[in-house]
Amino acid sequence: MARGINKLSALAVQKAKDPGYYGDGGGLWLQVSKLGGKSWVFRYTRNGKTHDMGLGPVHTVSLSEARSKSLEHRKSLLEGIDPLEAKKAKQQAAKLEAVRHKTFKECAPAYIQANRAGWKTPKHVQQWENTLEAYAYPIIGELAIGAVDTNLVLKVLQQQVGSPSEPAQFWYTKAETASRLRGRIENILDWATFRGYRQGENPARWKGHLEHELPARSKVQKVEHHASLPYAEAPAFMRELGKRKGVSARGIVAVDEDVDPTDMNQVLWAMATRATPSDDIDILRNTRGSPLDPAQNPPEKRFFGSKALINACKDYRNIRNFPVRTLLRPTVYERVRERWSDLGLPGEAPVVSAFDNALDFHE
Template structure:
């Protein structure tokens, strides 16, 4: 038991130093401010070690801190130097928010499109930052991640899974940079989450039997947005692939999308039907002669259309909830229901990765000629009168 008591510490008003014993002192200044000081011998030298101000540090806290400092001294450590080192280490350990921004910046070269790039950081901003954004990355625990995920795990299952994956990416970065020690907390996350009962949400698609009427309506005017949507439907390509297409990617009856613009990071060759070529011939009227200009230019001729432009075109012509990406499903449903083409031909046309790694390792063909036949039939189905336009 020390010499001081809680009541005595609180009541002391006169300036001076008041001993609790074993080197622990309460220092009272003329202003009335109070602080704790431990006077001890470390490595043969007297050290005065500050333990914090009162009342932020209580008498009990000061005694605990003094005991810990004495333990360090007995172990041959210098408490002051250790405290400075800890502060220095804490200063270089980023918060989760700072680490996430760093990871986001480092991945810029890997993004498929700007929309995905913004979604990556936006989901963390919305769901993770309010809970762990300002926490040092080495102090983010499994319980913290669960607190982020539980409110959306069942109501927004797809979003929740993406948030989980992105948090894991940031924490992995922290471990790889030496900011975090021990085992990453991600291993135990799944065990703390219930099974998701909500079915994954799919992109709403226009029934394939209704695509032809839409194509006829799109033909009413030749704006860049309408032409791009027609080309997207005819090629069953993704929005980003079409919007980013440039004239140097067009060859003799084929469109070669480079690997860096593909989701699977693998070059994709698309056979062009007469209807698709007709769209390109019309799009040539939009050319400004700028080097590397997109086939379907936005307001600035050297920049591609925005993703919202295609959505706006679609909303103008249809009042349902179908999406631009959903036309890939329209195509896939048509191929399955209305043709006898094998599944792998349709999947290759959609540039889907082969899930079976063994099959993928041995497949050498891209089925170009068979896909050409299939795309010609698709064009006849959705644009029977546009092949010569």
């Protein structure tokens, strides 16, 4: 009766020359390639699919060693463990062990370098580097990237800032900066997981995680608008502005009190929705200029110029019928901001400083 296992001998392995497979039994095969190379293969079937698992070349792994490995894999199959999956998991664990000392401070610049080409300006890169240097590195910078957990992320976001006599929590005092930093930490940790430097859920994610501990940015950030300049005072202001040293101003925009004059996005919105070019733009000619103004040539003309006065206020003649301004709800903004990168949009979500808190409710 032929043996079911241990069919091959050391001499038979040595003499095998023809390309093909030579069975030893129990799923162990000797593979001879067309070029004459010899290696061991463990062949098994799992869930109706046949798999070949390499065990090493003959010149490195002996016949007895190949049989021992084959026996270990057969035992694993009896316990419901896929040998190939177990091998991949072991390799991944070894890889993580090899990079376990890669710190957060090492990973952050690598992430920035990998993504800076998709960011709009060098200023964006500088903002990343500055916030990480000021608030994240002192706490988690020297820690292994895989060791950063929820408590450490909260330690960064809830750290005390300000003077020792008047300490304040980072998340409440600098809500916008803290919120952006949280997103940056989340991106760095996601990148580290992608590169195999860490495993598990992202402890810096907002949805379904940190939102249970920290209030939304829109709930804690208080927006205080600067007072708008009364329209009637605009000419006097322009005259005073013209006396300042430097390149002279090109114009002034008058906005209503519901528009933050320091927020360029809101000012541009008011100009686009409330100003009619044919009626609401006045040109002030022969106004005070500046010898530094490059737009005025020849140089002797630079002491005089012109300015545009733009009325971006509601049309008072139709004030009763003027459309009501609609504002974004904080809850909608937070949902969009959290999914900004998932939606394939570049950079970070734009900053919104005006919300309709009266309509802020959970749907």
